[in-house]
Amino acid sequence: MAERVAIVAVAQTKYHPNRADVNEGELAYEAIEPVLQETGLTFADDGTGIGSSVTCSQDMWDGKTVSSMNVMSYVGAHLSTEDKVANDSINAVYCAFAQILSGHFDIVLVVSHCKESQADRSIIENTAFDPIFLRVLGLDFLTAAALQARRYMHKYGVAAEQFAKVAVKNRGNAKNNPFAQEPMDITVGDVLSSKMLVSPIRLLDAKPTSDGACAMILAREDKARKLTSKPVWISGVSNCYEGHYLGDRDLAECDALVSAARRAYAMAGITAPLREIDVAEISEEYSYQELLWMEGLGFCGRGEAGKLIDAGATQMAGQLPVNPSGGMLSGNPTVVAGMARVAEAALQLRGEAGDRQVPRASVALAHGVTGMCGQHQCVMILSNK
Amino acid sequence: MAEEPRQENIKITYTKSRPYQWAAGKYLSKLYKENRDNKRLVTNRCQHCKELLWPPQMVCGRCKARAGEDWVELSDKGTVVQYTYVNFPLWDPHEGRPVKEEHPSATILLDDGIYWVTRLEEKDKEKLKVGMRVQAVWREEGRGRGLDEDILYFRTIEQ
Amino acid sequence: MANRVAIVGIGQTYHKSKRPDVSQPEMVNEAVRAALADAQLSMKDIESVFVSNMETFEGVYLPDLSMADEAGSFMKPGFKVAAGGTSGAVVVEEAFHFVASGLFRTALVIGFEKQDAGDTTAAITASTTLAWGKGMARGAIHEFAKQALSYIRQSGAREEHAAMVRLKADRGACRNPYAHLKLGLKSVEEILQSEPLEWPLRLYDFCPQSCGACALILASEEETRRITNKPVWIADCITIHQETFRAGAFCDLTGREPYSQQVAATKLYKRNGITNPRRDIDMAEVYEPSDWEEMLLYELFYLCEKNEGWKLVEKGITEIEGEFPVNPSGGVLATNPIGATPTIRVAEAALQIRGDAGEHQVTRDVKTAFATALGGPNWTTMILLKRSL
Numbered sequence: 059m060a061e062r063v064a065i066v067a068v069a070q071t072k073y074h075p076n077r078a079d080v081n082e083g084e085l086a087y088e089a090i091e092p093v094l095q096e097t098g099l100t101f102a103d104d105g106t107g108i109g110s111s112v113t114c115s116q117d118m119w120d121g122k123t124v125s126s127m128n129v130m131s132y133v134g135a136h137l138s139t140e141d142k143v144a145n146d147s148i149n150a151v152y153c154a155f156a157q158i159l160s161g162h163f164d165i166v167l168v169v170s171h172c173k174e175s176q177a178d179r180s181i182i183e184n185t186a187f188d189p190i191f192l193r194v195l196g197l198d199f200l201t202a203a204a205l206q207a208r209r210y211m212h213k214y215g216v217a218a219e220q221f222a223k224v225a226v227k228n229r230g231n232a233k234n235n236p237f238a239q240e241p242m243d244i245t246v247g248d249v250l251s252s253k254m255l256v257s258p259i260r261l262l263d264a265k266p267t268s269d270g271a272c273a274m275i276l277a278r279e280d281k282a283r284k285l286t287s288k289p290v291w292i293s294g295v296s297n298c299y300e301g302h303y304l305g306d307r308d309l310a311e312c313d314a315l316v317s318a319a320r321r322a323y324a325m326a327g328i329t330a331p332l333r334e335i336d337v338a339e340i341s342e343e344y345s346y347q348e349l350l351w352m353e354g355l356g357f358c359g360r361g362e363a364g365k366l367i368d369a370g371a372t373q374m375a376g377q378l379p380v381n382p383s384g385g386m387l388s389g390n391p392t393v394v395a396g397m398a399r400v401a402e403a404a405l406q407l408r409g410e411a412g413d414r415q416v417p418r419a420s421v422a423l424a425h426g427v428t429g430m431c432g433q434h435q436c437v438m439i440l441s442n443k
Numbered sequence: 444m445a446e447e448p449r450q451e452n453i454k455i456t457y458t459k460s461r462p463y464q465w466a467a468g469k470y471l472s473k474l475y476k477e478n479r480d481n482k483r484l485v486t487n488r489c490q491h492c493k494e495l496l497w498p499p500q501m502v503c504g505r506c507k508a509r510a511g512e513d514w515v516e517l518s519d520k521g522t523v524v525q526y527t528y529v530n531f532p533l534w535d536p537h538e539g540r541p542v543k544e545e546h547p548s549a550t551i552l553l554d555d556g557i558y559w560v561t562r563l564e565e566k567d568k569e570k571l572k573v574g575m576r577v578q579a580v581w582r583e584e585g586r587g588r589g590l591d592e593d594i595l596y597f598r599t600i601e602q
Numbered sequence: 603m604a605n606r607v608a609i610v611g612i613g614q615t616y617h618k619s620k621r622p623d624v625s626q627p628e629m630v631n632e633a634v635r636a637a638l639a640d641a642q643l644s645m646k647d648i649e650s651v652f653v654s655n656m657e658t659f660e661g662v663y664l665p666d667l668s669m670a671d672e673a674g675s676f677m678k679p680g681f682k683v684a685a686g687g688t689s690g691a692v693v694v695e696e697a698f699h700f701v702a703s704g705l706f707r708t709a710l711v712i713g714f715e716k717q718d719a720g721d722t723t724a725a726i727t728a729s730t731t732l733a734w735g736k737g738m739a740r741g742a743i744h745e746f747a748k749q750a751l752s753y754i755r756q757s758g759a760r761e762e763h764a765a766m767v768r769l770k771a772d773r774g775a776c777r778n779p780y781a782h783l784k785l786g787l788k789s790v791e792e793i794l795q796s797e798p799l800e801w802p803l804r805l806y807d808f809c810p811q812s813c814g815a816c817a818l819i820l821a822s823e824e825e826t827r828r829i830t831n832k833p834v835w836i837a838d839c840i841t842i843h844q845e846t847f848r849a850g851a852f853c854d855l856t857g858r859e860p861y862s863q864q865v866a867a868t869k870l871y872k873r874n875g876i877t878n879p880r881r882d883i884d885m886a887e888v889y890e891p892s893d894w895e896e897m898l899l900y901e902l903f904y905l906c907e908k909n910e911g912w913k914l915v916e917k918g919i920t921e922i923e924g925e926f927p928v929n930p931s932g933g934v935l936a937t938n939p940i941g942a943t944p945t946i947r948v949a950e951a952a953l954q955i956r957g958d959a960g961e962h963q964v965t966r967d968v969k970t971a972f973a974t975a976l977g978g979p980n981w982t983t984m985i986l987l988k989r990s991l
Contacts, residue, residue: 081468084501091509101507103869116663117684121463123658123729124686124978131504135843137865141696142689144657144682145666153681153696159703161604176464185461186663190625299651299675302668317677429667434680452622461661504845524855525751529800533741534724550748550855558855560748 063158064282064289065151065440067093068274068401073239073389076175077269082120082128086171089273090132097275097285099165101134108275110139110163114150114170116393118182133169145297146341147272148396148426148436152295154276164278165285171271172391179267179392186430188303199343200264202430204256206309207346211258213310214361216349218258222249223367224345225262225387231374232384234413235402239268239389249345263345268389272397274404288408293421294326294439302433315354315425315435323356326439328421332357332371335439336419337406338380339399341427342387348372348380351425355437374416382406382414396426400438407442460539470499473514478593482581484517486557497557518554519579521597525550526563526571546596547571562596576600604702606991608826608833611641611819612949617782617937620718621813626660627669630714633815633942634674637710641819641829648819649706651680653714654693655941658728660719673712686729687889687977688841689713690816690944691985695839697820707822713945714815722811722940729978742891743808745852747800750894752853754802759897759912761802765793766915767893768806768935774922775932777961782812782937809891814939816946834952837970837986838874842866846979852895862982863902863974870972870984871904879904884968885927885954887947889976890934900928903974903984927964930954944975948985955989 069092071077077085094100100107111133115125122128126142133140141157143150147170154166183198210216223246232241244262252262275285282289298321300314301307319331328334338355342348349363357378358366366372372380381387383402386395403422405411411419421441428434467475470487477483488495489503490511496503503510526549532541546562549571553559564580565571577597613636615621621629630653638644651674653666662668666675666682683693690713697709723741753759768787775781787793787806796805826833844862854861867879876882886903890896897911905926906914914920920928929935931950934943951971953959969990975983 078464078466079469081466081471084468084470087502117657118461118663121461121465121728123656123725124684126685127729127978130843131500131502131507131845134507136504136507136845137842137860137862139841140843141692141841142683142685143696144664144684149681153699156696156700156703156705159705160699161702162699173466176466178462181459181461182663185661186667188668189662190455297679297681299667299670299678299680301676302670306671313677318679321679429664433667433670525748525755527744527747527751527801529744530798533727533743534721536721536724536728548744552855 061279062291063155063276063278064291065404066275066277066282066286066289067096068404069093070237070272070398070401071270072237073268073270073391075239075267075269077173078175082171082173083132085173085269086129086169086271086273087132089271090167090169093273093275099275099285101138103138105164108134108165108167110141110157111135111167111169112141112143112150112154112157114143114147114393114397115172116144118185119172119174119177119393121177129169129171133167145434146396146426146428146436147394148400148424148438149297151274151276151397151400151438152297152436155292155295158276158278164281166276167273168276168397169271169273170394170397172393173269174267174391175269199430200259201256202304203344204259205304206431207258207344209309210346210350216361216364218250219246220349220364220367221263221345222246224342224348225249227373228381228385228387231382231414232388235383236412238384240266241384241388259344265343265386266389268391270391270394272394272401274397274401288442290404290407291441292438293441294322294328295437296321296325297434297436299434304431309431312350312354312432312435315351315432318435318437319355322437322439328439331355332378334421335378335423336421337382337403337416338378338423339383339402340380340385340425341395341399342381342385343427345387347432348385351432352380355423355425379416382411382416396436399424399426403440407440470501474499484519485514486517487511488513488515495555495557497559517557520600521551521553521577523549523563523573523575523577524552524558525573528568549597551577551597561594564596564598576602605704606823606835607698607701607820608823608835609818609952610821610826610829610833611637611643612952613637613640613817614780614946614949615814616780617812617814617939619782619810619812621716626662626665626714626716626719627672629716629813630669630712630815631672633714633817634710634712637817637819643819643829645674648674648678648708648710650700650709651675651678652683652693652697652709652711653680654683654689654712654945655714656684656686656689656725658725659722659940660716674710679706685977686981687940688944688975688981688983689941689977691948691973691975691983692841694818694945694948694985695841695983698836698839701820701822707825709820711818711820711945712815713942715939715941716813717811717939718813743800743803746808746892746895747803749852749898750802750892752855753894753898757909757912761794762790763897763912763915764807764893765790767896768793770921771893771929771933771935774930774962775936778931781932782814783810803892807893809934809938812937812939814937814942816942816949818945818949832956834955835988835991837988837991838870839983839985840866840870841983842981844980852980861902862980863899866982866984867903870986874986880926883970883972884966885930885951885964885971886974887929887931887933887951887971888974889944889947890929891976893935896928922962923965930959930962930964944973944983947973947975951987955987
């Protein structure tokens with residue numbers, strides 16, 4: 059691995075509850091066109107342009123077998139190369155990273171899209187569970203998350219108020235993010251009195267339905283330096299699966315995340331994450347997840363994330379701001395969310411995060427999740443040095 | 444070879460709908476509206492390669508760039524390039540049941556140079572011929588919702 | 603500088619039309635165990651797991667999750683691919699990039715499909731949507747009926763030629779313990795009299811729906827030398843997509859559009875110094891959903907001149923004993939668990955290079971082979987394998 063790989067341009071659509079005005083490809087192009095324009099790159103197989111793309115979408119969400127067909131024309135794939143990842147899109151960025159490190163490609167476009175408004179989340183998520191034993195229980199990711207939140211509260215004494223603080227922080231941070239779908243000024247009381255969805259998860263503890271797309275271009279070091287004056291290097295990355303059956307897992311733990319984080323940190327040379335990371339973008343579909351994932355990421359000991367948020371450590375002015383973008387909670391579609399975290403982290407490191415900028419951010423962490431209770435986790439460390 | 448022991452499996456059958464709401468998007472919507480309101484076929488011509496796109500699309504896949512807004516009306520007449528017919532019902536996931544196609548399908552070369560796979564009115568296989576001239580038959584009753592329903596099939600016409 | 607990557611383990615299930623005796627994860631586990639046994643490794647030696655499967659075929663969202671335990675992904679890095687017909691090869695290509703990059707030293711690649719759990723044609727019909735194209739979608743059968751019509755008109759091939767391809771496939775399948783359909787076909791007439799599907803395709807002209815899984819273990823050069831003395835090197839991979847500008851992506855009606863197969867082959871051959879594929883390569887496992895398509899593929903991969911694919915069949919060139927064997931395993935016509943089918947092509951070509959294909963081992967020595975995948979609106983993945991680099 060002689061050379062490094064950088065993100066040279068990123069774009070996101072403004073996340074929206076229902077983009078009935080566009081189909082999937084047109085939506086994706088709203089993120090693709092800006093990165094093409096910013097870099098001046100075209101699609102070309104001879105090393106002068108984008109030689110390959112990695113797309114990320116879910117057939118079940120698009121309601122289309124081979125959902126990548128929805129974006130083929132838009133990613134320049136005609137008579138050219140495209141590969142596909144069907145995990146959360148942060149893994150598509152990881153895949154593009156590997157493509158370049160393999161020496162087979164220099165410049166790769168990564169795109170993800172999802173229109174949650176087009177389908178019923180609960181029905182789709184139910185089909186992720188074992189067909190014989192678990193689907194009949196009506197499980198979906200929300201009910202599974204509720205099981206995890208309860209277990210987490212029980213084992214470590216984390217309280218609903220602490221989860222609510224995540225929602226308050228992130229919805230508030232979203233006011234500074236022009237791409238955010240639903241910024242809100244709320245209080246802990248607002249969250250705790252919002253409608254109960256599945257105990258203990260309330261309406262304001264959950265993310266809204268969202269449509270959107272995200273795109274970025276990765277390049278090998280020599281080309282990256284020519285394409286941008288602000289390359290964002292991927293210095294560490296890893297992902298991990300854990301077991302499927304909820305009963306086999308202690309849901310208050312997140313072993314897959316601990317493992318992915320450990321490998322990513324080792325690759326990036328990070329030993330004390332809370333101190334060495336300047337900003338973190340974490341995928342929190344439900345408010346409790348931000349706290350649980352923080353523990354898996356080693357920001358603090360087990361069961362201690364509640365204390366971190368109580369102390370304000372993850373606020374914009376805190377020791378390690380988490381989700382200055384407003385996170386998933388403020389409205390990101392599933393599938394796209396992980397890459398959106400990478401895009402936001404990249405903007406931070408480029409100093410282009412506007413009102414949500416963490417001053418002098420130099421090392422960022424981006425995180426993505428696939429599946430119920432975070433069965434698959436991916437951690438990426440970025441740096442601008 | 445010994446007979447395999449008969450296995451009895453407990454079978455639980457349940458069906459579940461997985462409904463979707465697809466947005467046609469900006470370019471297809473224009474085609475559908477012309478179809479529904481004016482019984483016209485329209486599409487856009489790529490500003491770079493000058494080829495007609497079918498169906499109309501925002502980005503030309505060949506040029507890998509925006510195709511532009513050069514809209515043209517297409518002839519509703521064409522020539523049958525090849526035809527075929529299905530012999531048995533197939534499960535259609537959009538219907539949720541097996542559907543047997545009553546009409547033969549054909550690849551039709553519209554007079555404007557666009558190839559389109561659609562249905563033929565003529566059900567008698569003996570009468571089907573490559574090179575037949577055909578014309579679209581539009582739905583009269585009921586307001587159509589989309590392309591497949593607004594054009595019923597292509598009818599054989601004289602040369 | 604890219605690392606070299608080899609296939610060090612190969613495993614398949616015995617492919618069947620139904621597997622009521624196993625769940626999806628259990629079926630995958632069979633292939634994984636077979637590959638580990640072949641490589642004489644355990645899951646401890648595997649650093650990453652890549653899975654290929656089409657969710658809508660069995661109606662499972664995120665199938666890689668529900669089989670994390672049985673596939674061996676438990677507490678390991680991994681990815682999932684769903685790219686249609688090419689999935690099973692795209693997953694090999696992605697794993698290849700990861701091992702070549704040095705990020706992983708070993709990768710387990712799994713393709714699977716349990717098609718008794720769903721309806722494939724319905725699922726392929728769902729690759730269109732009500733927003734466009736639904737009305738005429740009748741799955742892959744329809745696409746290959748159109749292809750056959752075009753091929754007949756363009757090349758002058760006759761039904762008998764297609765039937766001869768089908769006979770060749772069945773002969774191979776009957777010598778392949780893992781193949782699904784072993785029909786014992788004896789004559790062209792049997793095929794011509796089989797049930798009509800969509801004219802001109804008859805039942806035997808088209809691939810079946812199978813339940814099965816195939817697993818490969820990839821390793822970096824350093825690991826390979828520790829693991830086996832019969833590596834099969836992945837010399838190169840390429841994926842080329844195609845958009846449908848003219849009706850019938852599988853049979854361009856205008857003669858103006860290049861096929862993705864031609865673009866892929868041209869680039870792959872050029873990158874690897876192949877100037878005469880019939881001479882420089884020894885055999886191929888191609889993805890042929892129909893017997894007619896196989897003849898077209900001979901032309902598109904430059905194994906013969908345009909419109910002459912059927913002549914190779916007449917001369918027996920692509921038979922197991924022939925000069926350039928194609929699909930000695932029985933191919934897709936005999937076995938088609940879609941998420942696994944391209945992985946099986948790679949596995950079968952690798953077995954030929956190793957000399958381990960048993961009764962369906964081709965007569966000539968195989969030093970170089972390629973495997974292909976076909977999917978979507980005529981997408982192609984080609985993987986070039988060599989006994990030594």
